[in-house]
Amino acid sequence: MADKLIKEMGLPKSMANVFAARNITTAQEALALTDFELMLLLDVGMAEVSSALARISEIACPPYQTALALMEQRIQKEGHGGHLPTGLKGLDEALCGGIPFGVLTELVGPAGIGKTQFCMKLSLLASLPTAYGGLNGRVIYIDVESKFSSRRMIEIGVQSFPDIFNMKGMAQEMAGRILVLRPTSLSKFTESLQQIQVALRQQQVKLVVIDSMTAVISGDYGQGASRQHLLGWHVSFIKSLAEFSRIPIVVTNQVRSQTRDEGCQYSFQVRSTEDPVGYDSHLVAALGINWAHSVTIRLVLEAKSGQRFIKLAKSPMSPPLAFPFNITAAGISLLDDYGRELKGAEINKIHSHGHSDVINFDGKGCSDQWGKPT
Numbered sequence: 001m002a003d004k005l006i007k008e009m010g011l012p013k014s015m016a017n018v019f020a021a022r023n024i025t026t027a028q029e030a031l032a033l034t035d036f037e038l039m040l041l042l043d044v045g046m047a048e049v050s051s052a053l054a055r056i057s058e059i060a061c062p063p064y065q066t067a068l069a070l071m072e073q074r075i076q077k078e079g080h081g082g083h084l085p086t087g088l089k090g091l092d093e094a095l096c097g098g099i100p101f102g103v104l105t106e107l108v109g110p111a112g113i114g115k116t117q118f119c120m121k122l123s124l125l126a127s128l129p130t131a132y133g134g135l136n137g138r139v140i141y142i143d144v145e146s147k148f149s150s151r152r153m154i155e156i157g158v159q160s161f162p163d164i165f166n167m168k169g170m171a172q173e174m175a176g177r178i179l180v181l182r183p184t185s186l187s188k189f190t191e192s193l194q195q196i197q198v199a200l201r202q203q204q205v206k207l208v209v210i211d212s213m214t215a216v217i218s219g220d221y222g223q224g225a226s227r228q229h230l231l232g233w234h235v236s237f238i239k240s241l242a243e244f245s246r247i248p249i250v251v252t253n254q255v256r257s258q259t260r261d262e263g264c265q266y267s268f269q270v271r272s273t274e275d276p277v278g279y280d281s282h283l284v285a286a287l288g289i290n291w292a293h294s295v296t297i298r299l300v301l302e303a304k305s306g307q308r309f310i311k312l313a314k315s316p317m318s319p320p321l322a323f324p325f326n327i328t329a330a331g332i333s334l335l336d337d338y339g340r341e342l343k344g345a346e347i348n349k350i351h352s353h354g355h356s357d358v359i360n361f362d363g364k365g366c367s368d369q370w371g372k373p374t
Contacts, residue, residue: 027060090337109301126207137206159330
């Protein structure tokens with residue numbers, strides 16, 4: 001709650017402008033100062049400061065709620081369309097309806113595993129008319145790595161929804177609802193986020209996709225505190241977009257090699273005593289543990305022993321599950337709607353059979369496991 005933006009808290013415009021002019025943008029920054037310190041810094045009276053802090057505290061520190069009240073609120077939200085169905089029956093059932101609104105959903109996996117194709121299918125589903133199971137809205141797709149393919153997206157649409165895509169002009173109309181942004185630097189990416197904030201108010205945007213967050217951060221910064229600080233600001237901004245707009249935001253993440261010290265990331269996991277064998281390499285999600293805590297849903301796409309799997313590795317409404325899948329002309333298709341439950345270190349390990357591209361945050365950008373640029 002402390003990362004909420006002050007400009008979105010309903011303060012009088014003149015007061016919100018004063019905070020912005022002094023570069024105090026979040027509730028945490030405002031509440032870290034005393035009333036007297038704020039009065040001097042903002043150059044306003046104590047009454048105005050007290051009133052502003054009361055409003056900020058009320059929103060950033062809401063009162064306690066009972067479990068019953070939270071359950072009733074959840075049921076009410078679900079009744080108003082709180083999920084974007086993925087079209088994958090087993091996964092949708094595990095997620096209680098699909099990709100949830102108002103939170104961050106992350107797709108993790110090695111290059112070529114199917115993350116972008118999954119995102120394109122979600123974009124189509126969000127843009128489809130409600131009569132066809134869609135959200136009948138626009139989609140903002142931030143294509144950082146220039147992997148978005150309009151031709152492939154139309155192919156997925158024709159194969160998945162032939163009734164609507166074979167109608168004259170409907171393919172063009174559906175494609176016209178998906179707005180693609182291609183930032184070429186971190187500063188351009190930040191501008192794209194600010195454009196999204198405006199577009200959410202002016203247009204019927206029902207889904208935001210960022211593909212991929214890793215490429216932006218690794219391209220401009222190396223490892224260390226500077227990258228983590230930068231990532232923290234962006235994830236706070238993106239989470240606020242999801243929460244205040246009540247739409248799903250899907251972000252892709254890449255992978256990196258697992259170090260020996262990361263064999264057991266959490267205290268409840270069992271440390272494996274076996275070394276990786278065979279052709280499968282063990283990877284972990286890039287961007288680190290702080291990022292992992294920021295996302296509500298984590299879906300991992302991996303390849304193991306010649307078979308692709310989509311793992312529901314993190315979810316507040318389901319145990320960790322793995323579903324085998326194939327990529328067809330219609331996009332991702334589950335081979336089994338009954339997921340296999342995962343335990344221990346298997347939840348966070350990512351297998352990559354035949355995928356060599358991983359992220360290495362060494363300050364030199366992205367490279368594969370042999371050090372070659374990607």
